[in-house]
Amino acid sequence: MRMTKAFGKTLREAPADAEMISHQLLIRANYIRPLGAGLYTFMPLGYRVIRKIWDIMAEEMEAIDGQEMWMPNLHPAKVWQATGRWTEFGPALVKLRTESGREYALSPTHEEVVNDITLSDIESYRDLPRLVYHVSKKFRDEPRARGGLIRLREFIMKDAYSLDPSEDSMDEFYPSMYQAYLNIFQRCGVPTVPILADVGAMGGKSSHEFAVPHEQGEDTFIACTSCNYAANVDTAEFVREGQPPVDQAELKKMATPDCTTIAQVADFVGVPVSQTIKAIFYWNTPPGRLEKDGRFVFGLVRGDLEVNETKLVNALGGGELRPAIEDEIRAIGAVPGYASAVGLEVAPDINGGGIIVIADRSIENGGDFVIGANDEGYHYTGANYPRDFAISQMADIAQADTGHKCPNCGGRIEARRAIEVGHCFKLGTRYSEATGATYLDENNEPQLIYMGSYGIGLDRLMAVIVELHHDQDGIIWPDSVAPFDLHLMSLGKGEEVEEAADKLYVKLMGAGFTVYYDDRDASAGVKFKDADLIGIPLRVTVGARGLAQGAVEVKRRSSDERLMVPLDELVEYIPTTKEASY
RNA sequence: CGGGGUGUGGCGCAGAUUGGUAGCGCGCUCCGUUCGGGUCGGAGAGGUCAUCGGUUCAAAUCCGGUCACCCCGACCA
Known part of the structure; x- marks a missing residue:
């Protein structure tokens, strides 16, 4: 390519609103141009890099018998309704209705399309297992686009879909995809850390995320400093340390004026924050329901810990979660700043009548807690579970953090920021069950198809490559992806x-x-x-x-x-x- | 959704406090100059000051609404 014929030109200065180095350099060097928030044009140079990354992915997919195809981006509403995700996917799903009244979704991912094809083209155990993939545009109405190519509303994704006759078969295949992913990132010059992750809107039983440690990343993951345990903070486990007291103190009400935060109360009473219990309030809208039909949720964690909302929403069986407003809190009889489960009408389980109280297991690792009295200006001391209050369900809803104990080896874990560049999901029968996607086995019996899905954001990966490969003067492309x-x-x-x-x-x-x-x-x-x-x-x-x-x-x-x-x-x-x- | 910030030629910015009809650098066009690390000089083109409304003789500037974009948070009672 002769530069005298090149489209676009380099810029001496980056736009002021570009914060991340990859964003600045890719714009300055004429790789991308912004169209709107989270929407970018790939200039000729940028598109060449995308094609290079694409080629690497194609090679690694072909190596494990993946077949490239090409699926539509405009999806009839009915295929999304068939799996239930027309409503379950949430507000990020771009829905549109044409003049003529037809309803569509703009592809945020392609499980529905693959699933639809399996209905017609996977009939026999002889048709399985199969692996298909494609590289195509995804659309998600992200609440907030950010970081240039890091979080986009329209992005390029390589997504592969495995179809297996059984869970065993799926499990057997999974490691080869996992390895292919490590190969892809390695070849792109991006060392990744595979971590256990939350399945989120995709559904399914488990997943791995491929994370690139980075200060400006939007993800947090937990890694053990002594063993290889690594997990997304939304799913990371940790050992709750601390023991309940041998002789429990008496429950006593105590005046604690102007102590509305954990730190103030602990300081005033003279106990460590780990000897308090923190109460937090949410409004939970179960899947497929309207917000007004949602329910109030009371969360409890030991005072030195934080609630992880993803864990909490999973404990509740999914749906949306938002902080409760003061009126909602008072309506159940709790007093903000001085709230606890003591004296409340607690539901016997998460579907029962009464107030739903989800407690983290940490409230059993300690005791004689200082806890709100649901009375303005008062707390109880010497509170112990289950002697002094009831809960609806015990769960893991506390967030793992630096200094906590590793669930695997007992060493210390630490929290790190990261950018997620890839994600592998074992979806299982989540989709085949919803639509009746079956095949006939050797005994002529219909069986559900097991699906896995495996995605990598090409544009995000491109940005991460630049984050890892640049100096003061500009980009330093690895040979493998250079334009x-x-x-x-x-x-x-x-x-x-x-x-x-x-x-x-x-x-x-x-x-x-x-x-x-x-x-x-x-x-x-x-x-x-x-x-x-x-x-x-x-x-x-x-x-x-x-x-x-x-x-x-x-x-x-x-x-x-x-x-x-x-x-x-x-x-x-x-x-x-x-x-x-x- | 909440909080903060910003909208002035393609890009980076000044002008706003104290209203008077828009300026600088880069880039672009032309002429000359230079030729191994963003040469130098000269002459030009290009802006309904995001948008709508209000105040005023007069608004980029003051007031209000809307939109767009960026950053932080999506919690700890």
Whole structure:
């Protein structure tokens, strides 16, 4: 590609609202252009990178017998209604109704489409197992797009779908996909940490997330400092430390004026925060119901811990969760700032009548707690479960955090921020059950099909690559995903130089290299700066100085070394500089 | 959804407190100059100041609504 014909140009300054380095560099270097919040155009250079990533994924998918196909992005409402996700998916699902009254969803993912095909094309155990994948656009009305290519409303995803005859078969296949994912990220120059994750809106029994540790990541995961335990904070377990007292103190009411926070109460009474119980209030709207038909939920955790809302919503059986408002809290007889389950009419279980109280197991790891008295300005001391109050259900709703005890080895865990680049789900029969997707086994018996789904965001991955591979001057693409192999430039105006560079351009392409050729009539400084910014791995500079000796300068973007290589040895020399695989 | 911030040529910004009809740098066009790390000089093109309404003789500037974009939070009573 001749730069004099290139569409778009580099920018000296990034737009002020670009915060992440990948966002700034990708815009400055002419890889992407914004259209709206979470919506980007891939410029020719950017699209080439996407295609490179795409190719790597295709190779790894083909290697495990995956077959590439191409599915629609406009989905009839009925396929989403069939699986129940027309309502269950939540507000992120983009729904549209045409003038003529037809209803569609804009693909946020493709389980429904794959499932629909299995209904017609998977009939026999002989048709299983199968693996299909495609790379296509996904649409999600994210509440907040952010970080350039990190969180988009329209994005590019490689999603694979496995179809198996049984759970065993699915489990047996899963590791090969897991390994393929590690290979893909490795080849893209992005080391990932596979972590246990929450299944969220996808449904199914378990999943792994592939996380890239990063300060500006939107995910938090927990990793053990002594063993290899790693899990998303929304699912991470930890050992609750602490014992209940041998002799329980008496429950006593105590005046605690102006103590509406855990810290204030603990300080006033003179106990550690772990000897208090924190009460938090939510409004839960069960799946498929309207908010007004929701229910009040009272959460309890030991005072030194935090509630994890994802864990809580899972304990409740799903749906939406939002903080309760003061009126709702008072309506059940609790007093904000001085609330507890003591004296409330507690439901016997999560579907029973009364107030639903979900308690974290941590309230059993301790005792003689300071707890609200549901009376303005008063707390109880010496509160113990179950002696002094009832709950509806005990669950794991507390958030794991740095310093907690590892559930696997007993070592210490720590919380880290990360960007999620891929996710593998064992969906099981979640979709086949909803739609009756079955096959006939050897005994002529209908059996449900087991599905797995495996996604990677290409644009997000591209941004992460830049986050990991750049310096002050610009991007430093790994060889594997660079938009071009070589950045060729001519220096100075001399006819001799121009001619030599033109010849070299043709020769290098003839030798099978992809070449970005800066043939502009620009000063040396401008060309060098742009080359550094764009970040093609290998730079070949043709100047009068070197030409006098029949040589050109070769420099890797990732190194400061410059080498003069004789013109007639260049084509042979280039492959020897390939960066070792990542 | 809540909180904070920002909207002025393609990009980065000033002008607003003290209303008087818009300016700088980069980029772009043309001429010359320079030619191995964003050369230098000159001449130009380009803006209903996000939008709607209000106050005023007069609004980028003051007041109100709306929209868009960015950041933080989606909790601890």
